[in-house]
Amino acid sequence: MxxxxxxxxADQPWDxxxxxxxxxxxxxxxxxxxxxxxxxxxxxxxxxxxxxxTKLCDTALKWDLDYLAANMGTERYMVFLSKNHKFKYYDEAKIKLYKTNFVPPTRRLDMTFSEFVKKLRDWKPGDERVYLQQGLNNTVGQGIVVDFLQFNWQWLNIQQKTNNWGPLTSNLLLVGMEG
Incomplete structure (x- = not known):
């Protein structure tokens, strides 16, 4: 093991x-x-x-695909495609310095959230798997921003101070497929 x-x-339900x-x-x-x-x-x-x-992200509990599609706006977001369920990170700029014949394990596309949801819903076994990664910043829709601002930041800030954590640098929305 x-x-x-x-x-x-890929088509078997998760358990x-x-x-x-x-x-x-x-x-x-x-x-x-x-x-x-x-x-x-x-x-x-x-x-x-x-x-x-903690109720840290209670306002995000409603973030299913339909809610996100209705509230993410029309911006284009970073979506990765892979022939399998592995989405390994690599730095596109740095990899060229160290690996001249590097073949990326994933492809990157930019698409709207609605296009991403359609790709998810139309997926069939054998198709490339898809994964969305997007920073929660000013490019997401206003409804998502409102939800994000209502997270329990007070509790998190207390933990940050108590445990001497560094500054919060980013918050990501990560949407992948089952399995």
């Missing part, structure tokens, strides 16, 4: 059997209230914890 799920057919199996021991991640001292201690120790009640 190498930690991959390459044997899962827990698709979780990667590893040769090393893994522990369950605790689910705790954001006010639980143990949760705050785990955060301070940089250990994983699922916080059940």
């Amino acid at each position: 190498n930690g991959t799920t390459d044997t899962v057919p 827990e059997s698709h979780l990667s199996k590893y040769f090393f021991h893994t522990d369950p991640i605790p689910r705790l209230s954001c006010t639980d001292p143990q949760a705050l201690q785990l955060i301070a120790q940089e250990k994983p914890v699922v916080l059940t009640d």
Whole structure:
């Protein structure tokens, strides 16, 4: 077992059997209230914890494909296409300095969110898989900006100060396919 799920057919619905199996021991991640001292201690120790009640991004809970398509606006966004489910990052400018015969594992296209949703919905097994990556900035629609501004920034800022985290540099909307 190498930690991959390459044997899962692309058209098969996801279930827990698709979780990667590893040769090393893994522990369950605790689910705790954001006010639980143990949760705050785990955060301070940089250990994983699922916080059940921060309400950090409650206004984004309605962000399904239909809502995003209606509220992202008509800008063009960065979409990657891949022949498999792996979307490995590489720096397009730097890779040319080190690999002269580099063949990119993905293709990048710019398309509107509605075009992206159509590509997702029209997808058939054997088609390239698609993945959208977009910064939450002034290029997204006003409805998304309003939702984003209502995130629980107060709680996050307290954690940032308490744990000596650096500045928040970016917030990304990442939309991928199942599987």
